[in-house]
Amino acid sequence: MVFLRALLIAICAATATVSASPTTYATLPIVTLDRGKFIGTAADGVNKFLGVPFAKPPSVVDVKSVSVGDLRFRLPQALGPFSATHNATAFGLSCPQQATTLAIPNGLPQETVDYLTSGSGTTILDGEDCLTLNIFAPAHARSGSRLPVVVWIYGGGFEVGSSALYDGGVIVNRSMALKEPVVYVSINYRKIDASLAFGFLASQEVKDAGVGNLGLHDQRMALRWIQKYIHEFGGDCSKVTIWGQSAGSISVSFQMLANGGNTEGLFRAAFMQSGSPTPIGDINYGQQYYDYLVERTGCSCSSNTLACLRATPYKKLKAAVDSTPSIFTYQSLALAWMPRVDGVFLVDEPQKLIQQGKVARIPFVAGECDDEGTSFSLSQLNVTTDAQLRAYLSEFLLPGRHLRVRHMTRVPKMLFTPQFKRIASILGDFTFQAPRRFFLNNLSTKQNTWSFLSKRLKSLPILGSVHGSDYTTSTRKLLTLLDSQVKNITITQDTYRTDGMDFITELFLTLPL
Incomplete structure (x- = not known):
């Protein structure tokens, strides 16, 4: 699973500003932005510029206007003109991660265990100064080449993930082999974890301050940076496609719903793998988790709890966040931290915006894996009866799910039952399949749309075509669906499990998450 590898593998390093003699970088690619020079690396016909900042760090201190830490939980701020010389030869830090662990239950075949644990043993290096992006371009690209641009938004349940996990050089080399060269850009965005990098804090206090969905705002800021500078790397700012997987794919869909569907010229097409507009509700639905953080950090007595959280020491707030439910705990896909309707970036529930036609009129692809939910249901193996199943669904997907924070640990020594x-x-249907079908059914007659269902790894015991299996991760690199290994492509009707998905659709139209 791509997002699982985000928990297990990463080699990241901080980007530094340097001063060096011209001869030091004589053989390396150099791009001038404003009055600044960025020194990249070159390998296998691809120029790479890594860890390039696109916004002010959330921890930056501007003595003229803000106090220490005052940029915490605030909208991203644009950078001023670049100057000096910058080393862009290593990935920047990843935005801080929520502590998440996938417990491997007994009874899994070794083949499945090997798949889930491949790449384990290293960790993501994260930090406060994480709002950076990476550019991969053909070595022959120059300002004025006007190549199409693909912008990658990684997944990870809005809890984990990093742009450093993906080698864009694979994509660029593949595009050149197809004689359709592109410039690839991957971006970081704030997730939930860490006092200086909250991306999806949700509550009435957050709504009143206008600082909801910061991670989505970060993505938008990165897209604006691309419009301003990508031509210097050989890209065409009028030919940008946004592309994501899982939470990144959901992010892509929300970028299509922002601003009444007006893309502001930031992108012209979209590609979504395992994620469409999630049926989310008002930002107040996250109040219980906000209140939990306030209590755990000792901010309950403060007259301004948001200001108190901004001032809370990093380790203290991180410990509070790490004790909340994650994507691999019992609560699973009823995510504690995710985008919500804030009245600013998302002005209404996504399904209502789709029905109102307030969505970008651009061509897009949206598809899923055949068994999207299997990896997430490893966390509920203690649910073994019909009554327990009904109780679980009532608590987390139906009325009453917003009553309390629950962090239940499942029993690992449990046989797999029909439940x-x-x-x-x-x-899988509630989070991925049904929202995608709803999205396409409402838009396929109004704009060019395509869909796919990946059955790669269908024979993987227990998990099948698990979430993220439309990638290969054996080399920790992205491969496109156009790879020569893809076989047996057939065209069929998108009508599987119609009755069940129709019921789910009616359910989330009435009861958003």
Whole structure:
């Protein structure tokens, strides 16, 4: 799973500003932005510029206007003109991550265990100064080449993930082999974790301050940076496609719903893998988690709890966040931290915006894996009866799910029962399949749309075509669906599980998450 590898593998390093003699970088690619020079690296016909800042760090201190830490939980701020010389030869720090662990239950075949644990043993290096992006371009690209641009937004449940996990050089080399060269850009954005990098804090206090969905605002800021500077790397700012997987794919869909569907010329097409507009509700639905952080950090007595959280020491707030439910705990896909309707970036529930036609009129692709829910239902193996299943669904997907924070640990020594597959089907359809079908059904007659269903790894025991299996991760690199290994492509009707998905659609139209 791509987002699982985001927990397990990364080699990241901070970007530094340097001064050096011209001869030091004589053989390396150099791009001038404003009055600044960025020194990249070159390998296998691809120029790479890594860890390039696109916004002010959330921890920056501007003595003229703000106090220490005052940029915490605030909208991203644009950078001034670049100056000096910058080393862009290593990935920047990843935005801080929520502590998440996937417990491997007993009874899994070794083949499945190997798949889930491949790449384990290293960790993501994260930090406060994380609002950076990376540019991969053909070595022959120059200002004025006007190549199409693909912008990658990584997944990870809005809890984990990093642009450093993906080698854009693979994509660029593949595009050149197809004689359709592109410039690839990957971006970081704030997720939930860490006092200086909250991306999806949600509550009435957050709504009143106008600082909801910061991670989505970060993505938008990165897209504006691309419009301003990508031509210097050989890209065409009028030919930008945004592309994501899982939470990154959901992010892509929300970028299509922002601003009444007006793209502001920031992108012209979209590609979504395992994620469409999630049926989310008002930002107040996250109040219980906000209140939990306030209590755990000792901010309950403060007259301004948001200001108190801004001033809370990093380690203290991180410990509070790490104790909240994550994507691999019992609560699973009823995410504690995710985008919500804030009245600013998302002015209404996504499904209502789609029905109102307030969506970008651009061509897009949206597809899923055949067994999206299996990896997430490993966290509920203690649900073994129909009554327990009904109780679980009532608590987390139906009325009453917003009543309390629950962080239940499942029992690992448990045999797989029929309820495992039932939960997997429900979670997969509720979060991925049904929202995609709703999205396409409402838009396919109004704009060019395409869809796919990936059955790669269908024979993987227990998990099947698990979430993220439309990638290969054996080399920790991205491969496109156009790879020569893809075989047996067929055209069919998108009508599987019609009755169940129709019921789920009616359910989330009435009861958003």
